[in-house]
Amino acid sequence: MSFYDAMAWLEASPLGHAMRDTGLWTYSVVNLTHILGVAMLFGSILILDLRLLGLWKQVPLSALSAPVVSIAGIGLVVALISGSGLLATKATEYVGNPFLYIKFPAIGLGLLNIWLLHRSSAWRAHRVRALEPREESQLRRMGGVSLASWLTAISAGRMIGYW
Numbered sequence: 001m002s003f004y005d006a007m008a009w010l011e012a013s014p015l016g017h018a019m020r021d022t023g024l025w026t027y028s029v030v031n032l033t034h035i036l037g038v039a040m041l042f043g044s045i046l047i048l049d050l051r052l053l054g055l056w057k058q059v060p061l062s063a064l065s066a067p068v069v070s071i072a073g074i075g076l077v078v079a080l081i082s083g084s085g086l087l088a089t090k091a092t093e094y095v096g097n098p099f100l101y102i103k104f105p106a107i108g109l110g111l112l113n114i115w116l117l118h119r120s121s122a123w124r125a126h127r128v129r130a131l132e133p134r135e136e137s138q139l140r141r142m143g144g145v146s147l148a149s150w151l152t153a154i155s156a157g158r159m160i161g162y163w
């Protein structure tokens with residue numbers, strides 16, 4: 001199945017029909033939901049990433065990580081679900097849009113980075129003890145990758161509509 005076929009399948013799916021056939025407000029409300037999800041994800045993760053990069057060292061990482069991970073997780077799920085609806089509306093029209101091919105790998109990199117962060121010994125250790133300099137620099141790198149990938153996803157997502 002080619003990428004175009006997958007997009008044609010998504011467009012013809014019940015989700016695509018629901019997005020197009022349930023009234024004028026459907027797309028706008030789903031779009032608003034998408035942006036609220038993105039705002040929750042990025043707004044919270046920005047604080048954590050800047051902390052990992054070395055700002056506000058007086059704030060304990062262990063006090064920040066639990067609320068940030070909860071809010072960012074909810075925002076991510078909201079963005080993924082509403083984004084699928086937006087894409088299904090006119091999926092075939094996005095084939096060939098270069099910003100889509102920037103956005104999805106950026107989201108993939110952001111998710112891979114979250115997975116690696118949670119698996120790292122430094123992240124597990126931050127809840128129970130002070131981190132060694134080597135662990136702090138590992139988390140700093142991951143904070144930088146996170147910031148770069150979500151900023152790229154947001155910028156490319158915004159640009160999709162202007163192509």
Ligand code: HEM
Pocket residue numbers: 031034035038041042076079080081082083084086087088107150153154155157158159160161162
């Ligand atoms: C499965 C995941 C996702 C899909 C399928 C998806 C799909 C889409 C689509 C189709 C649009 C509308 C483009 C247009 O204007 O025609 C959009 C907009 C956008 N997306 Fe996503 N998205 C997803 C996740 C995300 C994530 C995780 C972020 C950010 C971290 C994001 C950021 C944005 C932004 C900033 C816009 C612009 C909204 C606007 O200008 O009103 N998206 N997305």
